[in-house]
Amino acid sequence: MKLYYAPETCSLSPHIVLRELGLSFELVRVDNRKKTTEDGRDFMDINPKGYVAALELDDGTILTEGPAILLYLADLHPRAELAPRMGSGERYRLLEWLAFLNSEIHAGLAPLFDVSLPAAAGERFRAKIHKRFDYLEGVLARQDYLMGERFGVADAYLYTLLGWCRFFEIELAHWLALNGYRERIGARPAVREAHDAEESRSFG
Ligand SMILES: N[C@@H](CCC(=O)N[C@@H](CS)C(=O)NCC(=O)O)C(=O)O
Structure with a gap:
């Protein structure tokens, strides 16, 4: 398997999961601006x-x-x-989390990467994210991980998205449980390995 990734982006979550599972894979770095891969291909041919x-x-x-x-x-x-097995009731709970993370947190944070975003719009996006973090704080004050007491794929995703807060003047320490959750996941060996692997590869 090959994972096409760009450092500090959402591709960190499958990268973490590949390592958590001990799967063998190759990392291929993508230049997200030029849409090229480190081995000289047009990334648009891979993902249009x-x-x-x-x-x-x-x-x-x-x-x-x-x-x-x-x-x-x-x-x-x-x-x-x-992840819970297909067909189980818990599987739908996981889908609920993945949809929430994808549409509310990922898509909620993404516009803040746009440097031309007007300040007022940025404030509105931040305010909405604060509400979503308040909700997550309530959940993670009661349980260690999104699905309960066990780390899973949704946690790899949320961990990755929370890492973007530092780019957007969102002070994660304001949400104690959420901050503790991110630190706990950040200490996992597979997560450390994923960060190290992404940082140690230069391109361009
Ligand atoms: N819908 C996609 C969105 C993926 C996405 O937003 N990728 C970002 C990095 S986090 C990206 O590569 N953006 C480059 C671009 O849109 O040009 C998903 O959920 O996987």
Whole structure:
């Protein structure tokens, strides 16, 4: 398998999951501005949508969209229990979380990367994110992980998104449980390894 990634982006979550599962994979860095890969290909040929993450399976199939990639990986190793089994009631709870993370947190934070965003619009996006973080704070004050007491794919995703707060003047320490959650996940060996691997690869 190959994971097409760009450092500090949402592709960190499948990267973490690949390492949590001990799967063998190759990392291919993408220049998100030029839409090229580090091995000299046009990334638009790989994902015509033009964004990471993209996962290339051994038969050449390309899978995109973070939540789909996360579930695909978790299902390769059901015994690791990074996602509840298909057909179980808990599976729908996980889908609920992945939809929330994708549409409310990921899509809620993404506009803040736009340096031309008017200040007033930025404030509105921040205010909405604060409300969503208040909700997450309530959940994580009662349980260690999104699905309960066990780390899973949704946590790899939320961990990754919370890492963007430092770019947007969102002070995560304001939410004690959420901040503790991020620190706890950040200490996992697979997470450290993923950060180290992304930082140690230069391109361009
Ligand atoms: N809908 C996609 C969005 C992925 C996405 O937003 N990727 C960003 C990095 S976090 C990206 O590569 N953006 C580059 C671009 O849109 O040009 C998903 O959920 O996986």
